[in-house]
Amino acid sequence: MSSSYLFASILTLQIFLSSSFFQAAAENSRLFREYIGAEGKNVTFTDVPINPAVDFHFILSFTIDYTSSSPPRPTNGDFGAYWDTENLSPSQVSYVKAHHPNVKVAMSLAGDTVNDHRVFFEPASINSWVRNAISSITRIVKEFDLDGIDIDYEHFSADPDTFAECIGRLLYYLKQNEIVSFTSIAPYEDDSVQPHYLALWRKYGHLIDYVNFQFYAYKKGTTVSEFMRYFEIQSANYYGGKILVSFGTDGSGGLSPKNGFFRACSMLRDQGKLHGIFIWSADDSKEANFPYETQSQDFLTSMI
Ligand SMILES: *[C@@H]1O[C@H](CO)[C@@H](O)[C@H](O)[C@H]1NC(C)=O
Numbered sequence: 001m002s003s004s005y006l007f008a009s010i011l012t013l014q015i016f017l018s019s020s021f022f023q024a025a026a027e028n029s030r031l032f033r034e035y036i037g038a039e040g041k042n043v044t045f046t047d048v049p050i051n052p053a054v055d056f057h058f059i060l061s062f063t064i065d066y067t068s069s070s071p072p073r074p075t076n077g078d079f080g081a082y083w084d085t086e087n088l089s090p091s092q093v094s095y096v097k098a099h100h101p102n103v104k105v106a107m108s109l110a111g112d113t114v115n116d117h118r119v120f121f122e123p124a125s126i127n128s129w130v131r132n133a134i135s136s137i138t139r140i141v142k143e144f145d146l147d148g149i150d151i152d153y154e155h156f157s158a159d160p161d162t163f164a165e166c167i168g169r170l171l172y173y174l175k176q177n178e179i180v181s182f183t184s185i186a187p188y189e190d191d192s193v194q195p196h197y198l199a200l201w202r203k204y205g206h207l208i209d210y211v212n213f214q215f216y217a218y219k220k221g222t223t224v225s226e227f228m229r230y231f232e233i234q235s236a237n238y239y240g241g242k243i244l245v246s247f248g249t250d251g252s253g254g255l256s257p258k259n260g261f262f263r264a265c266s267m268l269r270d271q272g273k274l275h276g277i278f279i280w281s282a283d284d285s286k287e288a289n290f291p292y293e294t295q296s297q298d299f300l301t302s303m304i
Pocket residue numbers: 040041042
């Protein structure tokens with residue numbers, strides 16, 4: 001091997017290494033997201049500490065396609081606002097956005113329950129569900145001046161392909177017409193849940209900006225190494241997606257800050273895979289005055 005060939009090879013290797021390092025480093029982000037408004041705790045946007053150096057997304061929880069009657073009835077894609085709209089009103093959205101230029105506000109579709117009844121994804125047909133969802137979601141987004149939507153159906157009476165088609169067409173319309181500027185999904189590891197989100201990801205993943213994976217739905221006492229393995233499994237499932245890490249402040253499962261959540265975040269950041277952190281939920285964090293919201297945002301803005 002000639003020395004000039006060797007020199008060229010080393011140069012190529014260096015360029016390759018530095019460009020892949022650059023790409024990896026660029027994948028880390030300062031995105032912090034938090035669900036808010038599901039639990040009737042009178043929590044407001046301004047209760048929550050907001051670090052000016054992060055990208056902050058509030059996610060209003062939830063907008064639901066059910067009636068508020070007793071018992072609640074599915075409405076085939078005709079959504080209404082079921083979060084605490086007294087404390088999280090259109091004027092409060094505009095106030096928090098005006099005072100914090102780094103804040104955007106989204107809403108999440110569906111959730112677990114409405115008035116203690118499970119919320120099912122239950123379309124009468126693809127076309128009718130999509131038509132109703134487009135008009136009701138567009139109306140609510142405009143009324144509250146929202147920036148994004150999150151998909152959090154957790155119970156299903158339709159198959160994965162129907163779910164993928166309904167949600168995919170909704171997301172396509174909302175993005176194509178610039179009704180929202182970002183979208184996310186909130187799956188968790190469960191045999192009755194994942195196939196729906198994976199079908200959606202396969203066909204319409206290019207329309208989904210973030211995967212709010214519910215790592216707090218794993219067992220309590222999850223260790224750092226288990227968490228790192230779960231992260232790799234879900235990164236393979238949602239290949240090419242921005243998988244955000246998460247924990248709950250409601251006493252749910254997963255890897256808690258006390259058990260090493262931020263250690264896991266450091267490892268992911270070293271690997272260039274820390275796409276952001278989200279917390280369920282502001283309502284649950286209010287009583288303790290949001291220590292983990294502060295810590296998460298401090299972590300995201302620290303250089304170590
Ligand atoms: C929330 O506010 C309402 C109206 O002011 C009050 O009746 C209710 O007790 C409050 N709930 C909590 C949990 O603070």
